Amino acid sequence: MFFLSLIEHTLRLPPHLLDLPLNEAIKGELESLFLDKVLANLGLCISVYDIRSIDGGFVFPGDGASTYTVEFRLVMFRPFVGEIITAKLKESDANGLQLSLGFFDDIYIPVHLMPNPCHCEPDPENKSQVIWIWDYQEQKFPIDGLDEIRFQVQSVSYPPIPVEQPKESKPFAPMMIMGSLDYDGLGPVSWW
């Protein structure tokens, strides 16, 4: 689920941080720049693992801040295809399920990757939601939000940033994971 990525970045350190020890100041700047942000094809940045080297410290003319070239490693969340992950159900509608990991919410299970055969029924409690039920050997197994759901990662995509978005559409998701429940051992943990 997690990988380390080695990144080199030219960092401008604002002068109000001059009283901090260099390591801490650089770490703070890196965290505010990268933490909880998605980097294309690298994944979601979870944390700064360590700082390998700090170079430079030059002050460019006309600028009050010093610039450093820092080499560091980031802990990235980037599941690989075929990985099994346990997540909680967030929403369930006619297009499929949406699962959440707490720190990452854009996990979708589309209808064609649900266990075959299954059908959906309108949820009695919540008008906009729908309950998916798996019909297996004449027994019904509903996917309710009670326990965690295990899914296999099918693909990870990074849609490009849209220039314009119609109002009231979902906020833009820079990283989307498509998952599948269509295999033995996948689905809510209580099923197995």
Add this chain to the structure above:
Amino acid sequence: MKIKKANAGALTNFEVLDFLRSRGAAKDPTRVIAPIAASEFKVYDYLVESAACNQTRESINELLEKCKKYDLAKAEILNIINIRPASPVEIDPIIEESEKRMGEGIEDLIEMVITVLPPPPNQMNTEEEVVAGDEEIADGEQTTTETTTTTMATEN
């Protein structure tokens, strides 16, 4: 920004949890004081509920050693460490073509995983019910031996 190495090494859930813990993350109210961002705490919360929360470095090294004879791919071993499967049906999505490649070996693999890696907290509830019956019998036997030793001590 230049990406020098997009993949400088895979991390198991346990390693990320250990890293966050070493920086001061915890479940109790000392959260506000620890130098950990709120987004990192969300990751910590997720990992603490998963199978990684009571693993140790030694148990993972032991599992890696013992997995060598099964000729598993690196991704499969990573999945096993992160999920801690406890039955053949859980191994099925993890190892491709498990019957063809391993056949009988699946049972041994699961036995080994269960003994080497500690169970996660939510799985422990179901396992405790099975073990509690045995423990009650053992306790009864222990108390009888204890009384005999104390009587012997007073005699001496």
